[in-house]
Amino acid sequence: MDFYQRAGIVCGAIPRGTVASYGQIALLCGKPKNARQVGYALNKGRLGEEVPAHRVVNSRGLLSGAAAFDTFDMQKNLLAGEGVEVLWTREGWQVDRKRYGWKHTMQDAEKFRALFEELGI
């Protein structure tokens, strides 16, 4: 499904040291309602090894916790390695989206849209 190709591209475009939400990815893929599919795609490794799946969190900045990584705290460690603060809260491992959230611009969205059209996906 082309949605997964798009998701792969968008995830790969998340800047180092920032995180993006599932909904944000879905939105940039042109499918605002496919947040769940983004998670599904990342889980099965459908997007390939080189895709930085650890930079994707939910709308509240919470890490998945799912063992899609080798160890449970792998995602946290990868983020910490990029300078992202990951805090242990009542909810779980969490990052401050105000500070580390990817603030994509309108131009970014347009760029992706154009790219997808060009690739026909």
Add this chain to the structure above:
DNA sequence: GTGATGACATTGA
């Protein structure tokens, strides 16, 4: 085809 599942999001109490 039908129904359950899920790394989600939003809304309303």
Add this chain to the structure above:
DNA sequence: ATCAATGCCATCA
């Protein structure tokens, strides 16, 4: 702020 209820939609069984 917190929690429950809904909506969502591509996979799978």
